[in-house]
Amino acid sequence: MIIKQMNIKRFKLPLIFAVLSVVLMGLYKTIFGVENTIIGLIIAMASYAFLRLDLTSYPIYKSMIFLILNLFLAISAYISAINPFAGLIINFLILFTVSFIYTTEFKNV
Numbered sequence: 001m002i003i004k005q006m007n008i009k010r011f012k013l014p015l016i017f018a019v020l021s022v023v024l025m026g027l028y029k030t031i032f033g034v035e036n037t038i039i040g041l042i043i044a045m046a047s048y049a050f051l052r053l054d055l056t057s058y059p060i061y062k063s064m065i066f067l068i069l070n071l072f073l074a075i076s077a078y079i080s081a082i083n084p085f086a087g088l089i090i091n092f093l094i095l096f097t098v099s100f101i102y103t104t105e106f107k108n109v
Helices: 002-032 034-052 059-082 084-108
Strands: none
Touching: 002 034, 034 059, 059 084
16 A cells, blocks of 8 residues: 555656656647657756756856756757768767766766
């Protein structure tokens, strides 16, 4: 009985976020077209990550880092689409940069 209640409470919030993400992606697809659906997914995932961040210390600084990181991702995706060979290097650098920023910036401050 207690296990069932705990499991329901544990999965209720992620389920709400998943349904909301699907709705937002559908809305994004109808507004901006099918070819931009993946951008809607990225925005939904970034919004979910932003909700999970601890912004109590230095909220403006951390919000600006998050915004700059998303702009950096968008610009690098555009450059990667232009040249696939450069895109391989750019994607590797982006994955490294994002991993580094999220493991050091938001965890240690």
